[in-house]
Structures are given as structure tokens and as C-alpha cells.
Amino acid sequence: MDLGINWIEIWVLVKEWYWIPLTLIYISVIFTILIENKNPTKTIAWILVIILIPLLGILLYYFFGQDFKKDLYFKKIDKKTSAEFIRNWKKINHLIEKDFEKIETLIGSQVKVFKYLNHTLSSPPFIHNHVRLLRNGEEKFPEFLAAIQQAKHHIHLEYYIFEPDHIGLKIIDTLIKKSNEGVEVRITTDDFGSPKLNKRYRELFKNSKVQYQTFLPVRFNSLANSNFRNHRKILIVDGEIAFVGGINISDKYINNNQNALYWRDTSLMIKGDAVNLLQLRFWMDWKMADGDDFNVFGYDYVKIHDEVKKGAVVGFAFTSPGASVPSAMESMILAITLAKRKIRITTPYFIPSDEFKSALLIAANSGVEVELLMPKVGDSLIVQEASLSFTKRLMEDGVKVYLYEKGFVHAKTITIDDDLAFIGTVNLDNRSFFINFELTAVVHDKILISNMIKDFDEDRFNSMLMTIEKWKNVSMFRRAFASICRLLAPIL
Known part of the structure; x- marks a missing residue:
């Protein structure tokens, strides 16, 4: 009996019917994405990647898109390592409440940011x-x-x-x-x-x-x-x-x-x-x-x-893959909504969540002066173009956008009026808000904030003001490319 393998016949069979298992794999992966109940924009982004980049898109999703391993692994670790931390925190909570009264006399309603960080067990305030x-x-x-x-x-x-x-x-x-x-x-x-x-x-x-x-x-x-x-x-x-x-x-x-x-x-x-x-x-x-x-x-x-x-x-806002609350993003949003006069933001990457973008628009439309400074030339073409695409609506609503020309600006800072500052590792993107282990210090100190404002003014001097008129004069090809990059923003 001839048990030799006829590779030619197998190749013909595979060549003719390969689309059936491949289609089943695609349907299975897309169905998995849908039932994971992701943010809708993130779901659409991953489906686009899988459809537009055959096979490679599935591999990218497997290595970088799945949440189930995060839920099973990181939340378990967070729970285990934070138990003793929380027990010691509760021992000093009565002292923390007294500190809030002192902080409120210094910064008024912005004390709510420190109260938020304490309530979400991110950080008590230290005076x-x-x-x-x-x-x-x-x-x-x-x-x-x-x-x-x-x-x-x-x-x-x-x-x-x-x-x-x-x-x-x-x-x-x-x-x-x-x-x-x-x-x-x-x-x-x-x-x-x-x-x-x-x-x-x-x-x-x-x-x-x-x-x-x-x-x-x-x-x-x-x-x-x-x-x-x-x-x-x-x-x-x-x-x-x-x-x-x-x-x-x-x-x-x-x-x-x-x-x-x-x-x-x-x-x-x-x-x-x-x-x-x-x-x-x-x-x-x-x-x-x-x-x-x-x-x-x-x-x-x-x-x-x-x-x-x-x-x-x-105080501090910490983020991690296993955290139940995105405290860095939400503390920034809270501070922005409480701003009375001026918000200054410096970031190398601006791919904000819908909540963060809405907070900036609300602040700008309520009379708060909002200035955003980011690189003119980034270290990632896709991220840079996606960042620029997000500024269009902001500029239309009065946010001043500056593109740093002296070099590459990598600082991640925010100042709110003369009352509050954020300095840390948190970029304004999905990765920093939800995926990475990050931290940002939340600080009230008049001298520090004054120095940060001086630095911002100097950086602004070394930047060009991007306006909605300039954006409209950008080539149609580049604007289209930026829009495509923006579709991928939720997974960058």
C-alpha cells in the first residue's frame, strides 16, 4: 500500500479552500473583540486593523489587544500587593481629613482633586x-x-x-x-x-x-x-x-x-x-x-x-493595567473642570480619551483659556498625525495649540490656574491612561507653579501657533492620512 504524501494534491486543496478556515478565524477573532465589551471606538479600531492587515492584524491583536490576560493577571497581583498598603492607609485616614481643611484654604475647590485621589485609594495628600x-x-x-x-x-x-x-x-x-x-x-x-x-x-x-x-x-x-x-x-x-x-x-x-x-x-x-x-x-x-x-x-x-x-x-495619581479606576485621567479631568482662568498642557503625544477631550472643550467654551503645547515633529509619524487630527475641534472651540520647534518636547505637565500642577510620566493617550504602569505627581506650590509657567512661556516662544486656518491649508492628502491615523488612535 502506497502511503506516500502527494504534496501537489494537498497544495491544490489548500489553494482552493484556504479561505474557509481563514474566514472562520476572522469571524472568531472579531466575535471575541465584540464580546469583550471594549470601548466602541477601540473595538472599531481593532476590527479595522484585522480587516486591513490580513493575518498580521490577528497577530497584533493577540499580542497587544487582548484584555482577558490583564484581568486575570494584573488585578490578582494588584489585589495581593495592595492589601497591606490599604490597611496602613486606613490607620491614618483621620489625620488626612484634617489636612483637607488646610488644603481648601489654599486652593479652594481644587481640593476636590486631592479628595478624589484619596477616595479612590490612589494617594492621600501630603502637606x-x-x-x-x-x-x-x-x-x-x-x-x-x-x-x-x-x-x-x-x-x-x-x-x-x-x-x-x-x-x-x-x-x-x-x-x-x-x-x-x-x-x-x-x-x-x-x-x-x-x-x-x-x-x-x-x-x-x-x-x-x-x-x-x-x-x-x-x-x-x-x-x-x-x-x-x-x-x-x-x-x-x-x-x-x-x-x-x-x-x-x-x-x-x-x-x-x-x-x-x-x-x-x-x-x-x-x-x-x-x-x-x-x-x-x-x-x-x-x-x-x-x-x-x-x-x-x-x-x-x-x-x-x-x-x-x-x-x-x-499627592499622586497612579495607573496600572489592573486598576479599577483610571485615576490619572480622571484627576486631570476633574482639575480641568474646576479651572477658573487658565490651563496649560504640555505633552509629547495627544491622543485623548473622549472624556478628556470633552473636559477641555467644556473649559474652553466656559471662558477658561486653554493652551496645548506638543511637538511639531514627533518620534512616531502615525502618533503625530493622529495627535494633530485631535486638535482640529479644539482649535475650532478656542483652544490655542502650539507646535514646539526647538526640538522634541517630552514633558508631561499640566498647570491649572496658579493652584495645581501635574508632573509625571503620563502621556495624554490611551496607553498611559489604561495600559501602562504610570504616575503623575499632583502638586500645589506657588513657586513651583510659577516656574512651570515661566518654562511654558519659554517653550511657547519656541513654538508655532497652529490655527484652524493653517490646518485647512494643509494638503488634502495629509489631512486624510491624519484621519486614518486617528481611527487607530484607541490602540496606539
Whole structure:
């Protein structure tokens, strides 16, 4: 009996009937998207991708579009790691209520933003802090390195991008030196954002006393979760001083005439009680990265800063894939709706949710001056064109849109009147609002906000005003391309 395989006949069969299993796969995937009950615009975006990019669209959806793994995995982790955090929070809730009265005398109705963050268990307000605005890498890294060099007990570092370039190697050498002096050093970096921290540097950490963990390693068996990245940038030293903001560890953030592109970014240095909250968040992320546990609630890590009698009010909005509330987006929306005079927004990517866009339109149409500053040339063509398409309706309703021309603006900041500021890692897009691990500091400090306004004015001077008339003069081809990019916005 001839059991040989006739490959020609099989090929003819496949060539003639391949569309049947392929159609069934397409129907199955589209049906899965529909029953997941996504946001309607996001549902349409994914269906378009699957239809317009055959086969590749299905693979993209499998790796980057599914929510079920997020629900099963991240919510379980969030619940586990936050239980002790919430128990300790409740112990101090009676003190928090008294602080609200003090905050309200300073900023009036904007106190509701801090009440919102407290009620959603994102962050209580801290009223005993010193804050300092750090413009670009050339201001941040000297302070950053000085803090590490002065560490006596511990250094906790959590970063999306950590490049082993000139500044990166200098930081690595300092961290190893401090660990050899007996300082506890814990580092976690995002595996997708910091791929260049390869085996060589990890061996350096291993041979010293530095504890290093990769956050959400990208492996073949975990590719479906690779869409969820830790975009936070945090440094905590001795529970006394912390750094947050948009500046990663990389030479490109330092404008020293050695980089072809001027990089405009913002960071925040904090001293005071608010550092404790960052400490607890680092501990939660460290446990998620499978780092060895440590007693974060001991005095060496969480401290009372009696020396800061009064100063900046600081809270935080955190986002994560497992969070039940998008606190960063909603706290920003709340602040925007409470604005009385002027809103200034700087962002590298502007792909807002419908709720965020509506808040800006309502503010503009109620007489509040709204200014939005973003790059003239972005680092992603599709994202840049989608961002521009979202500004059309805003410009029609009186929002002033500025396109930064001096270089690439990467800062993620908002100021509301002279009362409230947001500084952090949160881009104004779906990824930052719902998918990534992010944070933004929410701050009331007159000097800080005054400095932020000065920076905004300078950045505006280095920008062109985009008007609705200019947009209408853009070529029809480009406007059509921007509209297509906008359809993909919910999944960018």
C-alpha cells in the first residue's frame, strides 16, 4: 500500500479552500473583540486593523489587544500587593481629613482633586514637602547623582529606560560603589524599555550587592502580556528624597551640544512626607517584579519629616493595567473642570480619551483659556498625525495649540490656574491612561507653579501657533492620512 504524501494534491486543496478556515478565524477573532465589551471606538479600531492587515492584524491583536490576560493577571497581583498598603492607609485616614481643611484654604475647590485621589485609594495628600522643578537632563542628573552619592541606608530605583551610555554607566558605577559600602540598592527596570541592560551589566550587579529585577520580562510564553509596560521613573534615597517625572536615564536627555536633537523634558525633586507614598509604591512594584521582600513599614524606609513644618501639598495619581479606576485621567479631568482662568498642557503625544477631550472643550467654551503645547515633529509619524487630527475641534472651540520647534518636547505637565500642577510620566493617550504602569505627581506650590509657567512661556516662544486656518491649508492628502491615523488612535 502506497502511503506516500502527494504534496501537489494537498497544495491544490489548500489553494482552493484556504479561505474557509481563514474566514472562520476572522469571524472568531472579531466575535471575541465584540464580546469583550471594549470601548466602541477601540473595538472599531481593532476590527479595522484585522480587516486591513490580513493575518498580521490577528497577530497584533493577540499580542497587544487582548484584555482577558490583564484581568486575570494584573488585578490578582494588584489585589495581593495592595492589601497591606490599604490597611496602613486606613490607620491614618483621620489625620488626612484634617489636612483637607488646610488644603481648601489654599486652593479652594481644587481640593476636590486631592479628595478624589484619596477616595479612590490612589494617594492621600501630603502637606509637609519641599519640591523643586528640574528642567531637562542637565538640571536633573547632577541632583540625581548627588542624592545617590549621599545615600546612607538605601537606594530604590525604578525606571522605564535605563541606557548604559555615559550618564547610565556613571550611575551604574555609583550604585555599585554604594552597595559595596553597605547601602541597600534595589533596581527594577522595564524589560522592554531597557533592553541594553544586557547580561554584562546584570552580571556586574550580581557580583556586587546590588539587587536587580527586570519588570515583566518579555519572553515567548509571555508575549501577550508584553503590551503592559512599566513607564514609571522613580528614584528614592533613604526615604528622604525622591525624583519623578518624564526624564529617563539616557544621554539624549542632556542638552550638552553633543546630541543632534534638543530634548525638552521636566522632572520633579521631592523632600518630605510624600516620599513615603512613593516608597510604598516602589515596594509594591518590587514585589511584582519578584524582588526579595523587605520591611517597608519600618522606620528606615517610611519616615515622619518633622523638619518640614509647612510647604508644598503633594499627592499622586497612579495607573496600572489592573486598576479599577483610571485615576490619572480622571484627576486631570476633574482639575480641568474646576479651572477658573487658565490651563496649560504640555505633552509629547495627544491622543485623548473622549472624556478628556470633552473636559477641555467644556473649559474652553466656559471662558477658561486653554493652551496645548506638543511637538511639531514627533518620534512616531502615525502618533503625530493622529495627535494633530485631535486638535482640529479644539482649535475650532478656542483652544490655542502650539507646535514646539526647538526640538522634541517630552514633558508631561499640566498647570491649572496658579493652584495645581501635574508632573509625571503620563502621556495624554490611551496607553498611559489604561495600559501602562504610570504616575503623575499632583502638586500645589506657588513657586513651583510659577516656574512651570515661566518654562511654558519659554517653550511657547519656541513654538508655532497652529490655527484652524493653517490646518485647512494643509494638503488634502495629509489631512486624510491624519484621519486614518486617528481611527487607530484607541490602540496606539
